[in-house]
Amino acid sequence: MARVLIIAGLALVAIGLAWPWLARLPLGRLPGDLHYQRDGVSIFLPLGTGLVLSVLLSLLLWVFRR
Numbered sequence: 001m002a003r004v005l006i007i008a009g010l011a012l013v014a015i016g017l018a019w020p021w022l023a024r025l026p027l028g029r030l031p032g033d034l035h036y037q038r039d040g041v042s043i044f045l046p047l048g049t050g051l052v053l054s055v056l057l058s059l060l061l062w063v064f065r066r
Contacts, residue, residue, distance in 0.1 A: 031048055
């Protein structure tokens with residue numbers, strides 16, 4: 001359990017350090033991401049982004065398990 005927490009912490013630090021470059025990626029603005037805004041209500045459903053991230057994480061885990 002300690003190893004998982006350490007790896008998760010290091011991953012969060014790496015993401016935090018890379019945030020200026022990660023913010024330039026078009027994640028959240030992909031085709032398939034739905035944004036509904038009306039009368040003070042805003043709903044955002046990142047369907048396309050979720051699909052892309054799911055595929056990337058699945059490939060990454062598959063590579064590390066081999």
